Amino acid sequence: MEKREPEIITEKDQMRTWSRSMRAQGKTIGFVPTMGYLHRGHISLIQEARKWTDLLVVSIYVNPGQFSPTEDLSTYPADFQGDIDKLTALPGGVDIVFHPQNLYDYRNNGSESGENDTSTGASCRNNNCSDAKEEGREKAVVSCVEERQSGHETWVRVERLERGLCGKSRPVFFRGVATVVTKLFNIVEPDVAVFGKKDYQQWRIIRRMVRELDFPINVIGSEIVRDDDGLAMSSRNVHLSTEEREKALSINRSLSRAKVAAQNGQVSCRELRNSVIEAIQEGGGKVDYAEIVDQENLEVVEQIKSPVVFCVAAWFGKVRLIDNMEIDLRVQPVTIAVLA
Amino acid sequence: MEKREPEIITEKDQMRTWSRSMRAQGKTIGFVPTMGYLHRGHISLIQEARKWTDLLVVSIYVNPGQFSPTEDLSTYPADFQGDIDKLTALPGGVDIVFHPQNLYDYRNNGSESGENDTSTGASCRNNNCSDAKEEGREKAVVSCVEERQSGHETWVRVERLERGLCGKSRPVFFRGVATVVTKLFNIVEPDVAVFGKKDYQQWRIIRRMVRELDFPINVIGSEIVRDDDGLAMSSRNVHLSTEEREKALSINRSLSRAKVAAQNGQVSCRELRNSVIEAIQEGGGKVDYAEIVDQENLEVVEQIKSPVVFCVAAWFGKVRLIDNMEIDLRVQPVTIAVLA
CATH class of the missing domain: 3.40.50.620 (HUPs)
Known part of the structure; x- marks a missing residue:
């Protein structure tokens, strides 16, 4: 062409x-x-x-x-x-x-x-x-x-x-x-x-x-x-050192784990938030926020009942990154939770 | 037609x-x-x-x-x-x-x-x-x-x-x-x-x-x-009693006098404001504001140097009326002031 x-x-x-x-x-x-x-x-x-x-x-x-x-x-x-x-x-x-x-x-x-x-x-x-x-x-x-x-x-x-x-x-x-x-x-x-x-x-x-x-x-x-390693594409990624970039993968990885946990029955947002905040901090990031909110009105929810989005912002060195994961338990039934 | x-x-x-x-x-x-x-x-x-x-x-x-x-x-x-x-x-x-x-x-x-x-x-x-x-x-x-x-x-x-x-x-x-x-x-x-x-x-x-x-x-x-009596046209005028309407003419009359005064050399906004406020109060109105402001950025001025607009809001009974008068001393030279 x-x-x-x-x-x-x-x-x-x-x-x-x-x-x-x-x-x-x-x-x-x-x-x-x-x-x-x-x-x-x-x-x-x-x-x-x-x-x-x-x-x-x-x-x-x-x-x-x-x-x-x-x-x-x-x-x-x-x-x-x-x-x-x-x-x-x-x-x-x-x-x-x-x-x-x-x-x-x-x-x-x-x-x-x-x-x-x-x-x-x-x-x-x-x-x-x-x-x-x-x-x-x-x-x-x-x-x-x-x-x-x-x-x-x-x-x-x-x-x-x-x-x-x-x-x-x-x-x-x-x-x-x-x-x-x-x-x-x-x-x-x-x-x-x-x-x-x-x-x-x-x-x-x-x-x-x-x-x-x-x-x-x-x-x-x-x-x-996302890049092959899972990092969400951003123009600001260019400012990350190799080391910071490796650390920044903690965002996507912890969000993915939280989504699986939710699908397996963990619907307490407090628990899910804590797990993501800990993982990012352990990965060397400084969390600005990690919130689970309603997909439409973006209001913070306590328990996942309706479609939500898990939004995160965190600093790695001088770079502030954001990422998020939509979680809709209607789409993927929580079969494992039923078995547990 | x-x-x-x-x-x-x-x-x-x-x-x-x-x-x-x-x-x-x-x-x-x-x-x-x-x-x-x-x-x-x-x-x-x-x-x-x-x-x-x-x-x-x-x-x-x-x-x-x-x-x-x-x-x-x-x-x-x-x-x-x-x-x-x-x-x-x-x-x-x-x-x-x-x-x-x-x-x-x-x-x-x-x-x-x-x-x-x-x-x-x-x-x-x-x-x-x-x-x-x-x-x-x-x-x-x-x-x-x-x-x-x-x-x-x-x-x-x-x-x-x-x-x-x-x-x-x-x-x-x-x-x-x-x-x-x-x-x-x-x-x-x-x-x-x-x-x-x-x-x-x-x-x-x-x-x-x-x-x-x-x-x-x-x-x-x-x-x-304006109506023949000088009152600025407004849908809200219908709510004025005959008596209130007569009183409301104090707005336009005092604004017109202020404009003439400015053209005759009175450029102190304090004096001009006071004269309008007094006239409206004497006429039976309750002044919300009477301000002389720059025509473009609407900032209050102390002295009339550039094109201004004299803006008034006042209550007559239950009706709030607004009116204004543009004053541009560049347009009408202050001949009388020069003679005085």
Whole structure:
């Protein structure tokens, strides 16, 4: 099959013009938003999207709105030409790579100028706009967007789903994700968008947001892709030393054991959580959270009765990894427990 | 000219299908969102929209998301047939009236069911999700949407602009407006939307939101329409007694005097505010706020140097009225001040 390089678009207007002209020709558009440094996990999202639509747009944009100033925005890995090569090598290719420079720069866009807004960063920092303060946490809840004083102040919040799990230690994260996805949806105007279930909370938040803001977009969740050793694919894995990577396998291994234990009748979340936390700690990781939550509303459960997902975040050296495992006891009957 | 009844659409999908089929035919779509009980103010918005696009959609929907449970949602005036008659009588008419029953009902829409969400109302009430609590206010910051436990939890916030003026006494209002307008934009998919400058803060918030969420929509502001006696048109005016209405004229009269005073050299906002507050109180009104703010970022100013808007909210009996006056000293030179 002939290789096909994607067209690279950097301007919002040009991106929208392309989408509208394609739609006018009756074509459907699939969309996979990424922050680049593509790996097999991203490729699986793109392959999933290909099943649904005529055309494919992949965005590559590291979103400052979802990083706090103390997080790893500056060291987030990037390899744009490598990404383009990978997309070109894909069977069927990708039609467009949308690669904007700065989605929060409005200087050439409407009368609301950025110049009046130099106080934004400081003002937002002082006021602690998010709900983090209400829960007694001390973290400053500004993102790198406010830190840069771009003047941007509109944020999409999915108020309940954004609170738990990663939201506790990353108070600006989901606000930033929901907002940039809204922006990208309004620029790309896709029919279908694919998100990875590795970022489970993010996937649920986007689905909920799409429903509740009435976006005319079908949001598809794509299964986690793992390396041969079981580690969930992540752009951040590149920062792991060989030793840290070996230690990080404790996440997937302990989650898999917990799933088997649940299928064998251990439905106490306290027991299951303790076993995973101990295994990761013994493996040399520092657990941020390990929670068993309802698959849909992400509320913590005590006993596994309905479909749940076991979500984990843990640090290995300077790298924070997340992983999860869906557990649905309706799907696999607990035959061994009955025999025991 | 022949009278033309608008087509009434109540379903989201049907609305979007209409818009997309019109766009496919190369037509442009104008949109005027309203809460019904139409008066000459609304008509002027519709006439403004007509200048810009081929087709016109007017929505009539009283949005529970912008009312707190203690506000006047249940008594908000309605006259759907009267509204249709007025729109039919308009020269050129209106193409579509979008009149949904409940924009927050997702039961037949995607897998995220409402049934899991019965805890929403209580949970949100207890957590005081908005920033009102941070500012020491005691008001419960839930809207009628949370009160009804619909499960809806996605909100668009324009964090700085929503805080002052009406935001202080109505903490859920602009969150609700920005969210329902986002929903309506995603359903109607217009090219142009017209908002009244009578709701000045709302107009600025929507413009800002459209810019920062990258909606492909041109937002037009339309001037305030006043009755012959000077009272700004509002659906709520119907609740004023003859006596209250007479008293309410103190708002517009004092604002007009303040504008003349500014043009004559009185640029101290303290003096100008005091004169308006006194006049409204003497007229029998209870002032909620009277603030002179920058036209763009709505920040309170001490002295009039740049274009400002003098915004007032006041109660007359059980009716809360708002009004405002733009003051731009660059437009009308202060000749009298020079002579004085």
